[in-house]
Amino acid sequence: xxxxxxxxxxxxxxxxxxxxxxxxxxxxxxxxxxxxxxxxxxxxxxxxxxxxxxxxxxxxxxxxxxxxxxxxxxxxxxxxxxxxxxxxxxxxxxxxxxxxxxxxxxxxxxxxxxxxxxxxxxxxxxxxxxxxxxxxxxxxxxxxxxxxxxxxxxxxxxxxxxxxxxxxxxxxxxxxxxxxxxxxxxxxxxxxxxxxxxxxxxxxxxxxxxxxxxxxxxx
Amino acid sequence: xxxxxxxxxxxxxxxxxxxxxxxxxxxxxxxxxxxxxxxxxxxxxxxxxxxxxxxxxxxxxxxxxxxxxxxxxxxxxxxxxxxxxxxxxxxxxxxxxxxxxxxxxxxxxxxxxxxxxxxxxxxxxxxxxxxxxxxxxxxxxxxxxxxxxxxxxxxxxxxxxxxxxxxxxxxxxxxxxxxxxxxxxxxxxxxxxxxxxxxxxxxxxxxxxxxxx
Numbered sequence: 001x002x003x004x005x006x007x008x009x010x011x012x013x014x015x016x017x018x019x020x021x022x023x024x025x026x027x028x029x030x031x032x033x034x035x036x037x038x039x040x041x042x043x044x045x046x047x048x049x050x051x052x053x054x055x056x057x058x059x060x061x062x063x064x065x066x067x068x069x070x071x072x073x074x075x076x077x078x079x080x081x082x083x084x085x086x087x088x089x090x091x092x093x094x095x096x097x098x099x100x101x102x103x104x105x106x107x108x109x110x111x112x113x114x115x116x117x118x119x120x121x122x123x124x125x126x127x128x129x130x131x132x133x134x135x136x137x138x139x140x141x142x143x144x145x146x147x148x149x150x151x152x153x154x155x156x157x158x159x160x161x162x163x164x165x166x167x168x169x170x171x172x173x174x175x176x177x178x179x180x181x182x183x184x185x186x187x188x189x190x191x192x193x194x195x196x197x198x199x200x201x202x203x204x205x206x207x208x209x210x211x212x213x214x215x216x217x218x219x
Numbered sequence: 220x221x222x223x224x225x226x227x228x229x230x231x232x233x234x235x236x237x238x239x240x241x242x243x244x245x246x247x248x249x250x251x252x253x254x255x256x257x258x259x260x261x262x263x264x265x266x267x268x269x270x271x272x273x274x275x276x277x278x279x280x281x282x283x284x285x286x287x288x289x290x291x292x293x294x295x296x297x298x299x300x301x302x303x304x305x306x307x308x309x310x311x312x313x314x315x316x317x318x319x320x321x322x323x324x325x326x327x328x329x330x331x332x333x334x335x336x337x338x339x340x341x342x343x344x345x346x347x348x349x350x351x352x353x354x355x356x357x358x359x360x361x362x363x364x365x366x367x368x369x370x371x372x373x374x375x376x377x378x379x380x381x382x383x384x385x386x387x388x389x390x391x392x393x394x395x396x397x398x399x400x401x402x403x404x405x406x407x408x409x410x411x412x413x414x415x416x417x418x419x420x421x422x423x424x425x426x427x428x429x430x431x432x
Contacts, residue, residue: 008329008380010353016365017350018412022343024267029241034266034341035259036245043253052331068332068347073241086247094243100251109258113265117307117337122384150382152329154356166312166385186383188314197357204375207356210383 001146002153004060005052009154009197030069037072044104045083048122049176053148054078124183126168131213132187136162139219140189140211148176151215155207158195159219163208164188171212185213266341274305275338275388276409278315279420280402283393292390293317300338309336310386316379317390318416323370325363325378325416326387327355333381335388339411346415356380366417389416396423 007013025031041048054075056063063071080086085101132138142157143149150172164187171184190208193201234242248254278300282289292299296313300306313335316324328334329352334342345351354362359376363369370376379387391413397405400423412418 005330007349007352008327008355009357010349013348013350013353015350016345016348016354016362018345018366018417019343024271024341025263026344027238029238031263031267032241032245032259035262036241036248036254038262039254039259040248045253055331064349068344070237073237073244077240077244080244080248085253086251090247091244094246096247096250100253103253106253106255107258107262108255109261112258112261113269116262116265119307119309119311119337121311123312150330152380152382154329164314166383169312169384172383186385188385190377200357202358202360202376205359206375206377207380208377209380210385212383 001056001148002144003056004058004063005056006153008152033069033073033076037076039107040076040079042105042107045085046079046178047175049148049170049172050178051075051079052172053176054082056148122170124168124170124181126185127183130165130185132162132165132185132216132218134162134165137219138162138187138189138211138216140191140209141215141217143215145173147173149173149215151211152209154196155189155191155209155211158191160189160191160195160209162187163190166210169212171214173212173214187211187213187216189216266336270307270336271340272338272409272411272414273406274303274340275335275411275414276406277303277402278305278338278388279390279409279414280405282315282390283397283405284402289317289390296388305337307337309334310338312385313338313388314379314385315388315390316377318392320374320392322375322377323416324387324389325355325359325376326381326389327352327378328381329353329356330380330382333384333386335386338388339414343411363417366412368417368419388414390414391420394420394422396425 055071077091081088087098090097138160140155140158166186168183169186171182174180174182188208189211190206193205249256282292292315296315300313318324332342332347356378359378408421410418413420
């Protein structure tokens with residue numbers, strides 16, 4: 001969706017402000033939100049693409065006025081209610097008044113570190129041969145889906161070159177809505193800075209995007 | 220790390236509004252059995268104390284001393300990183316890109332906050348915030364200047380936008396005057412920002428000629 005999350009190329013946000021010796025978390029509530037998001041994701045009630053879709057569907061003014069973990073918290077509250085794991089009234093009260101809904105699994109302390117150090121791969125067996133090969137010139141589709149997608153606006157309608165064929169991966173555009181993992185070829189596509197930004201592009205500069213096959217067409 | 224899992228007063232007056240919401244949600248989800256606070260404590264401890272850029276620095280140092288390892292790392296990064304016992308959530312599909320005199324690499328996620336957790340830890344606030352996400356792709360030299368980094372005009376900048384589950388780490392160039400350095404000494408020169416591309420590794424002054432005793 002053309003939401004506030006799609007920030008590439010925007011002006012007016014000011015300078016980057018690095019924080020020396022930055023801590024991993026800035027408050028205890030950030031620790032809890034981070035861990036809650038991980039633990040709730042583990043239940044299988046939703047997936048990572050669904051979390052991203054929910055975060056970016058926050059109203060743009062709210063998204064841009066919120067800190068990172070405030071965005072996560074707002075999305076968590078929405079996802080818990082949307083999946084029926086708890087009602088908005090229960091969320092407001094912080095107390096259960098409705099029965100628990102079964103979830104696929106609950107993250108336990110035992111074995112947790114090994115589980116997270118093993119990871120949760122999203123690669124999968126391809127359903128069809130790859131349409132593009134390294135070196136192909138492709139056009140990123142000028143499409144504006146209202147749902148979740150991972151093709152940034154700045155690349156849409158632009159011509160690029162396939163640099164890497166990454167393999168088949170879970171397709172975020174459908175997986176976000178529990179509408180299937182839909183194994184889809186993923187490519188790293190390079191664009192010249194001047195193709196993306198015109199004369200203001202850094203001369204000689206390149207921007208690469210990891211683009212799913214449906215985002216691309218032959219140029 | 221201490222956390223009071225109070226169920227009785229989720230809206231205690233000493234809490235800020237956001238703290239009260241977090242407390243209420245955690246209390247509710249715990250009561251319903253969807254989450255285990257002890258597991259959450261362990262997750263926080265893992266990412267606050269164990270997973271961090273020291274892991275990526277080990278990868279870089281190994282690549283600097285071992286050309287075969289460097290070749291494996293650039294060809295297929297995930298198994299090469301796993302050789303050092305490093306991997307996991309947010310780094311299942313790693314791509315390592317090497318800086319050269321011709322090309323400087325810079326990593327961003329314009330759409331959210333994708334970042335290679337197993338090698339760099341959780342991302343800093345600036346990486347997740349709009350200024351960096353907005354400008355890294357359109358004005359990389361301006362962003363680098365804000366980090367105090369100047370890349371020669373003759374060096375091309377390639378920006379890697381992390382728009383899928385592939386995660387990028389920059390392999391910086393080995394600093395001069397480090398011949399004979401141990402891997403540990405080399406790793407100590409590798410900063411987090413050098414592996415994002417917003418920084419360069421530490422520099423080492425030339426060894427002065429030996430003084431007669």
